[in-house]
Amino acid sequence: GNSVTQMEGPVTLSEEAFLTINCTYTATGYPSLFWYVQYPGEGLQLLLKATKADDKGSNKGFEATYRKETTSFHLEKGSVQVSDSAVYFCALSVIKAAGNKLTFGGGTRVLVKP
């Protein structure tokens, strides 16, 4: 079956620090990979995605590269801000005609201190 494993949090950082959240996956078929973010009191929002090997997704200063050889999709940001404090979820979807349900990792809480 499909599964996603991501590093457990919480991750506590100072402002302007470098952030990495590790994510690895197993999938039957060829998945698309996603990072979702959940800010306090808000719903899940798509942060970035990549649909094939070696693709790099990027948004709001965050980046992640689809690495098929290591089955990984690690999230990085060079300089975090307090406003990046949130829970981050790695997810995959194996594209098929009858809907693209998402399989999520357990989430990583990130706290950025001023």
Add this chain to the structure above:
Amino acid sequence: DTGVSQDPRHKITKRGQNVTFRCDPISEHNRLYWYRQTLGQGPEFLTYFQNEAQLEKSRLLSDRFSAERPKGSFSTLEIQRTEQGDSAMYLCASSLGSGGTRETEAFFGQGTRLTVV
């Protein structure tokens, strides 16, 4: 359009009672998903609709759970004879699928938090 909306936002119920949640997707979206998220975990897929047809159900969806999308617009998720283990956040998401495997990103609602006491 204001996005995916879910009602109620919070529900506290006694064990054994029935509860029903509603999801209003983005208006032009033909695909609708329900997920369940327990504390400290990622969301888990429950069921999926394309228009009014329920096309997939997870094994997590016991026979106490039923979901409908009668006119291909809003959806309801009912839990009968609630148990404490049903306490969770229930998330709804919608997307637009256009032929074959093409689909927009899934947009999520803020969820309904259920507490069974």
